[in-house]
Amino acid sequence: MERLKYQLKSVRRDKLCILTFFLPVVVGIAIRLLSGVSLQSISENSFGVLENRMDADTVEWLGANGTVTQYESLTELRAAVNDPSTQMIGVLQTGSVIQTFISGDELEMNRVIADTLPQIYKNQVETLSVTKTMIPATSDNDWLKSLLIVMTLVAAMFMGCTFNAMNIIGEKEDGIEFINQVLPMSASSYITQKTLLGFIGGTVSTIITALICVRTDIEHILPFLLIILLSAYISALMGLLIGCFSDGLMSGIAYIKVLMILFQAPPIFFYLTVPDSSIIFKLSYLLPSSATFYGVMDLLNGQTKALCPALAALSTHAVLWSLGYRLLRRRSGQKRNRL
């Protein structure tokens, strides 16, 4: 315990580690502060109309189907519709009919909406007798916000590797590595301390971030905690490996960057583009961060479908990476003895 205190003290002095610790927390606060409305409005239909040139009823009807922005002149409206960063549909009214115009570079969804909107507007007059069944949403999270939260949490968990990797590299550069070899300290206690360093850093940073931006049911807290602990442990092992392989600060930072990109990008890509029944999706469990990503995403959406495979994959990763590291350590120890 006393030794761990010294380790934590040296991490506390490292500005890069402190920044790494607080980065997810700051992003978590930013996500929380960004009002849900501003994030939701991105995926809503967006209509642009001319001020005072449309009936109040029509504006109200458009407002029920999406956000409505009013412009003073046609030139301004056309410029807003043409802006490549928006998916805005321009709507003009002549008598009781409406006409629409778009830029032509919109997603297929918005193109179809623009094409069919005048017809749908006309339909509201001649209503059919239809039973409307709307099952309410299980959670009020919008998908973009959930995605941002999960990305931040996964980054927080796997950033744990920075703490022990930077600590080991720093010791290497200062020559403390050689002092460690003559100190009366066993290799296993050294590894335990260094692993705990990454583990504690990753876990605490993730838990603070989660407290800020995640609201979940009580029965989901335990599996959520399990995912955090397993991921932080795997990340701490990665940190040990990075510390072992890098010979300087520059290469260490490069390794951490590559690892973060490798752990962040594929799960997002697979989650968004590949159906979860496909083989490619199942293969993505080969990356520990994918299991974490799918598990946390499921919990945020109030489901538990991907929870068991995620926990099983994370446990397997934890065991395999531990064995791998032990094997590497033994081999490098033998090599050193031979020298």
Place this chain on the structure above:
Amino acid sequence: MWRGFSHLLKKDFRMMISGKFFLLALLSLCLYSGYINFVYAKLDQKIFPVCLYDPQGRLPDVSEYVTKLDSREALKAACADQYSVGIDLSHAEPEIYMLSCGMETTDHYRMAWGEAILHGNVDGQAERIGANTREMKNRREITAEFLFFELTAVGFLGLASMLFKEKQMGVIRVHGILPVCRGVFILSKLLLLLCSDLVFTILLTVINLGVSEAVEALVGVLLQAGILSLIMALVGFLCAVRLPDFKQFSLFYLILAVFVTTPVFLAGQTGMKWNWIVYHPMYHLFEAMKGAFFLTPMTKAPYYLACAGTIILLFLLSYQTLNREMAKEG
């Protein structure tokens, strides 16, 4: 003086080769182009699919947006994605069935869309006022973003790692006693980085936009890339000379990458309305770059005056900092 300059150029060029600067740029070019051509250019979103359960065949003319299903269970399962709209025609009164997506307006529109399909009239053609197709828009948009990111974050890091290496080797100390003007020391680095960034810009634009579109856009794009490259190289130079070690520099880099470029991307990409973003200097550089790719070049004179002023100011600051560092090194 010019002989000294050409020697400095040669030395910096060799440093860039040995620092694997060009190899890194080539790798990023392949990575970006692969992503743009195989993934981003094809991104699209389909309209809400309509699933129809119609055992008696009451809806004869089925539009292209409809998928027929055999049972009520299949209909419920298909609608579980909170995106699809279900129509059940097994009872006397038609039923529109769906799971809320959590957004009131979108749900309202989905219901109206289901009704329109039931009406059977979803024809129409909206007027197209723009010049781009979706694919070309995707290509222009993402190429602008990748180029901006490459020039701000990656180029900045490249110059700094080169300068730190020189610092470690004691080059700055040696330059203090050489009969070479200190401005030339900065100029040779700037010129090389500018040239390599411009070549990178040309390759990235031609590969991802196609030759004819690239030629149209390239003049404006090269101008913006040049401005950005000069500013970022000077900022990188200033930080690398001023900060004592690479660790502190990487800290600064992390802050730059996360807090400076992310809001700019969010505001530029999603059309989010933030009033404060106009005070963010990088936002204007990003918008000018994007405008150049979309053939709507930035024409505001104050923007160019501010850019020129910034470049001169940064150059003078770098010159002074280098002088001070050389004096410190003795």
